[in-house]
Amino acid sequence: MVEDIEVWKQVFQELMQEVKPWHTWTLTLDKGLLPNILKPGWAQYQQWTFARFQCSSSRSWASAQVQVLFHMHWSKEESKGQVKMKVFAQRCQKCSQPAFEVPQFTQENISRILNNLVLQILKKCYREGFKPVEEIPTIKDFSLEGPRDSDNCEACLQGFCAQGRFQDPQRTHSEQNGHLRRPFKVSCGQPCPYFLDQGYQHTI
Numbered sequence: 001m002v003e004d005i006e007v008w009k010q011v012f013q014e015l016m017q018e019v020k021p022w023h024t025w026t027l028t029l030d031k032g033l034l035p036n037i038l039k040p041g042w043a044q045y046q047q048w049t050f051a052r053f054q055c056s057s058s059r060s061w062a063s064a065q066v067q068v069l070f071h072m073h074w075s076k077e078e079s080k081g082q083v084k085m086k087v088f089a090q091r092c093q094k095c096s097q098p099a100f101e102v103p104q105f106t107q108e109n110i111s112r113i114l115n116n117l118v119l120q121i122l123k124k125c126y127r128e129g130f131k132p133v134e135e136i137p138t139i140k141d142f143s144l145e146g147p148r149d150s151d152n153c154e155a156c157l158q159g160f161c162a163q164g165r166f167q168d169p170q171r172t173h174s175e176q177n178g179h180l181r182r183p184f185k186v187s188c189g190q191p192c193p194y195f196l197d198q199g200y201q202h203t204i
Contacts, residue, residue: 004105005029008085011111015118020126025081033069033086035160043124045070047113049138051103055092063090064140066103067155070117074125081125083117088160091152100154109138 012027038044051066067088074081089100105113115136122128150156 004110007107008110008114011114012083012117015114016121019118019122023079023081025083025121027083027085030071030084030086033071033084034158035069038071039073042071042073043120045072045117045120045124047116047135047138049105049109049113050140051105051109053090053092053101053103055095055098055101057092057095059092059094061090061092062140063103063153065153066090067160068113070120072117072121072125074121081121083121088153088155088158090149090154093149093152098152106139112136112138 009027012025016023016025035046036044047068048065049068050062050064052060052062054060069086069088071084072081073083087103089102091098091100
């Protein structure tokens with residue numbers, strides 16, 4: 001994740017420059033971040049998403065319930081904003097003394113997660129009254145089956161499990177109501193419909 005953070009920062013800057021080009025925003029990692037524990041004036045956004053893991057023994061696995069946590073703050077007086085980010089880790093089931101491993105995200109899913117974050121910044125920090133939009137779903141490489149391994153999930157062990165709150169990232173609210181909506185492909189270079197609906201001419 002230390003290496004990947006530069007990718008997250010770059011994509012985040014590109015997105016924010018599209019919607020708020022005159023404002024300065026920063027994105028940093030904060031391993032001490034906890035859900036629902038906020039400083040005054042800060043807002044929160046959480047997303048459960050798909051990612052892959054690899055342990056020191058080169059074993060690999062995937063999870064569709066990886067929690068990504070953001071805390072965000074906007075200073076109108078300084079025209080500056082900051083976002084703190086934490087990605088919860090998981091441990092290998094087969095190692096005898098496993099360490100927590102950070103997840104690996106595809107570029108596609110990084111873009112989707114950060115698109116959702118920017119929409120939350122516009123709503124919670126700028127109070128812009130755009131119409132409600134559905135969260136852009138992340139992409140799973142394949143279907144995952146079997147029980148959740150809560151003993152090796154950092155978020156579960158800290159009491160922040162996604163159990164009961166997780167929604168399949170390939171399904172949207174409209175699909176659950178009987179209307180399938182095709183996932184939006186954010187790397188196509190075409191204007192993002194979520195931003196176009198709000199008057200932002202953003203492409204990815």
